[in-house]
Amino acid sequence: MVKDGRAQxxxxxxxxxxxxxxxxxxxPERLGSQMSDPLQEPTKEEESQVDMLLGGILDFVWxxxxxxxxxxxxxxxxxxxxxxxxxxxxxxxxxxxxxxxGGVNVxxxxxxxxxxxxxxxxxxxxKKEKLWKxxxxxxxxxxxxxxxxxxxxxxxxxxxxxxxxxKSMEMAMSILREEQPExxxxxxxxxRQKEEAKPYG
Amino acid sequence: MGSIVKSIGKAIKKVGKFVVKAAPYIxxxxxxxxxxxxxxxxxATASAAASGAAGAGAAGAGAAGAGAAGAPFLHATAAxxxxxxxxxxxxxxxxxxxxxxxxxxxxxxxxxxxxxKMSGTPLTGGSPTGTSIPAxxxxxxxxxxxxxVAETASVGxxxxxxxxxxxxxxxxxxxxxxxxxxxxxxxxxAIAAAFDDTEEKKLAFAEKQLKQQGTHFGFAPGEGRxxxxxxxxxxxxxxxxxxxxxxxxxxxxxxxxxxxxxxxxSNRRTLNYDYSPKGVVTQxxxxxxxxxxxxxxxxxxxxxxxxx
Numbered sequence: 254m255v256k257d258g259r260a261q262x263x264x265x266x267x268x269x270x271x272x273x274x275x276x277x278x279x280x281p282e283r284l285g286s287q288m289s290d291p292l293q294e295p296t297k298e299e300e301s302q303v304d305m306l307l308g309g310i311l312d313f314v315w316x317x318x319x320x321x322x323x324x325x326x327x328x329x330x331x332x333x334x335x336x337x338x339x340x341x342x343x344x345x346x347x348x349x350x351x352x353x354x355g356g357v358n359v360x361x362x363x364x365x366x367x368x369x370x371x372x373x374x375x376x377x378x379x380k381k382e383k384l385w386k387x388x389x390x391x392x393x394x395x396x397x398x399x400x401x402x403x404x405x406x407x408x409x410x411x412x413x414x415x416x417x418x419x420k421s422m423e424m425a426m427s428i429l430r431e432e433q434p435e436x437x438x439x440x441x442x443x444x445r446q447k448e449e450a451k452p453y454g
Numbered sequence: 455m456g457s458i459v460k461s462i463g464k465a466i467k468k469v470g471k472f473v474v475k476a477a478p479y480i481x482x483x484x485x486x487x488x489x490x491x492x493x494x495x496x497x498a499t500a501s502a503a504a505s506g507a508a509g510a511g512a513a514g515a516g517a518a519g520a521g522a523a524g525a526p527f528l529h530a531t532a533a534x535x536x537x538x539x540x541x542x543x544x545x546x547x548x549x550x551x552x553x554x555x556x557x558x559x560x561x562x563x564x565x566x567x568x569x570x571k572m573s574g575t576p577l578t579g580g581s582p583t584g585t586s587i588p589a590x591x592x593x594x595x596x597x598x599x600x601x602x603v604a605e606t607a608s609v610g611x612x613x614x615x616x617x618x619x620x621x622x623x624x625x626x627x628x629x630x631x632x633x634x635x636x637x638x639x640x641x642x643x644a645i646a647a648a649f650d651d652t653e654e655k656k657l658a659f660a661e662k663q664l665k666q667q668g669t670h671f672g673f674a675p676g677e678g679r680x681x682x683x684x685x686x687x688x689x690x691x692x693x694x695x696x697x698x699x700x701x702x703x704x705x706x707x708x709x710x711x712x713x714x715x716x717x718x719x720s721n722r723r724t725l726n727y728d729y730s731p732k733g734v735v736t737q738x739x740x741x742x743x744x745x746x747x748x749x750x751x752x753x754x755x756x757x758x759x760x761x762x
Contacts, residue, residue: 365488369481398480402487409491409553416552418492422526422539425489428482435478442481 299360303443306348306359306367313344314374322375326384333385334396338403341371345404346411353415361415362424366443368404372397491553493526494561496542 314322322340329336345368349359376397379385387393409416424441427433433441526538551557 365481365485369484394480398483401480401484405484405488405491405553406551406555409551412551418496418552419539419542421485421488421492421552422496422542423489423536425486425493426526426532426535426539428486428489435482439478439481442485444478444481 296360299363299443302352302357302359303363303367305352305357306345306363307370310344310348310367310371311374314371314378319378322378323382323384326379326382330384333379334400335403337372337375337379338400338405339407340375341368341400342404342407343411344371346408346413349413349415358415360443361413361417362420362441363443364408365401365405366439368408369397369401369442369444372400372404376400487558488553490561491555491558492561493542494557494559494564495550495552497560497564 326333326336345364349361349364352359376385376393380387380393385396387396428438526535526542
């Protein structure tokens with residue numbers, strides 16, 4: 254008789270919570286074999302779509318559109334996060350619709366990451382041009398987070414037949430349940446991981 | 455990809471440094487915003503479809519109509535959440551601005567309704583219908599559903615939320631976001647501030663642990679305490695009782711045995727540190743270092759085999 258190499262089945266159980274954590278009301282986490290993976294890894298196509306969308310938009314932001322962006326921010330310096338978010342939402346929406354007209358169905362899962370990068374770039378311009386002076390990194394992150402929400406709202410306002418509420422809910426559920434490592438989640442949201450560049454000098 | 459490189463080049467020329475990425479939690483918060491808004495958009499049409507499609511109880515998985523259908527994020531298992539989401543009427547929700555702030559608010563209210571069921575009193579801002587905790591509902595959602603709360607049990611609102619957020623803050627940023635957004639009724643700035651608090655808590659906890667290192671279960675070395683003087687609920691006795699329960703039988707509060715610190719998975723005997731070995735320690739014989747034999751390759755001596 255061939256014996257199983259493992260001595261015994263690993264039972265479902267729960268994590269051990271230290272007394273200090275228990276004082277804080279932290280309860281043991283249930284552990285088991287029933288792991289689910291409702292979200293898929295981003296495909297190569299999705300990764301290339303991120304580059305495709307961002308390439309054109311960032312070229313515009315840092316090129317022909319730079320002075321126009323700067324000018325508009327100078328003219329209406331208040332509530333910049335809403336202004337920038339609105340631009341980002343509109344830019345992404347236009348690009349997605351243009352791609353659809355060209356026969357490319359852009360994955361809607363990646364749009365948050367794309368919008369985040371656009372906001373990141375425009376916020377950098379605002380900072381460089383001294384139109385916005387964040388006190389610290391935290392304030393900068395909050396600014397960009399709020400801008401991203403405005404971008405999302407603008408995107409929804411402009412409409413997109415390809416949006417699927419179920420996918421959005423599944424993404425949120427996956428985040429809440431921490432089903433994937435943070436890096437993988439970022440990748441699914443369309444954030445490019447391998448992009449670290451050092452400034453010259 | 456070429457245009458990206460071009461963009462980066464321009465960015466460096468214009469800005470002087472490469473742009474800093476947004477923190478991951480910001481993006482996850484926005485993805486949560488999207489999911490909650492989508493839920494808010496579907497909630498009206500989903501309630502009918504979802505009733506009976508996904509029970510919310512941890513213990514009663516799949517039990518039709520077990521409590522309110524609830525929010526997709528609060529079900530006991532991922533499978534239940536997925537089933538709930540699949541039951542929502544996405545087509546109806548897709549009309550209009552799915553990501554509107556109004557939808558987000560509707561979503562958070564629905565969440566508040568479901569989280570409100572863990573408390574004995576209604577939530578401000580929400581309109582919870584329940585006044586007690588459905589068995590295993592929130593405890594399951596929080597990952598602690600091994601002991602479902604009795605249907606009739608009523609936990610104080612403050613305690614319930616405090617525990618909920620403590621759980622959220624420690625291990626799950628997403629729950630903290632939801633809890634923060636509905637409790638504070640503010641934007642992401644306030645929620646982000648909550649993360650600061652989490653970090654401080656963790657640092658304080660780490661500091662406390664560091665200070666306890668080198669102490670005798672929290673007592674300073676040389677303080678003169680003996681184990682018998684330790685409180686019955688001290689970590690020392692906790693570890694001892696666990697060990698005893700696994701090895702022998704029922705725990706004995708306040709009892710003490712030498713050498714028992716960690717629970718074991720075997721029935722090995724406890725170590726007896728009172729035992730002194732009676733054996734004779736013998737000195738090992740001095741080793742003799744032999745001279746290194748002459749090698750075959752010896753360039754200094756002409757007699758070597760390989761020397762030319």
